[in-house]
Amino acid sequence: MVHIRFEGRSLDITETQLGITTGMSDVAVKEQVSRHLDINTNRLSAYVIDRRPSGDLIIRPEAVYG
Template sequence: MVEQVRERNVVHLRFDGRSLDVPLDVLDVGPASDDGAIKRTLARHLEVPEQRLRNYVVDRHETGNLTVRPEAVFG
């Protein structure tokens, strides 16, 4: 019998010159969590002040994954 393995949704984070993927269940958040909750939880995970992620944007993807990245500034 073949066991089906469910892929874990992740948040892809670009922070402080690094890119990392953290499973959402490790952070205890989901794709429907509000931006503030996601950034607060990520700050705790990274052991940095929440203020460091204040200007970051949360992008939600159809796959259920999230991308948290610095806000793009044009001009």
């Protein structure tokens, strides 16, 4: 499962729907997500990809503290 937080929205999408396979780089994952969201890839440049032990991915804005 891929959980995406983008501009106030939360989406849960399967890897198959996004065309994501095991071992893809962060850049490749962001490219697939940007295609799905129909946005320019550079809009995800400040986003991070958390790869969970379960295999799930969380794509979210980088957290800034303090």
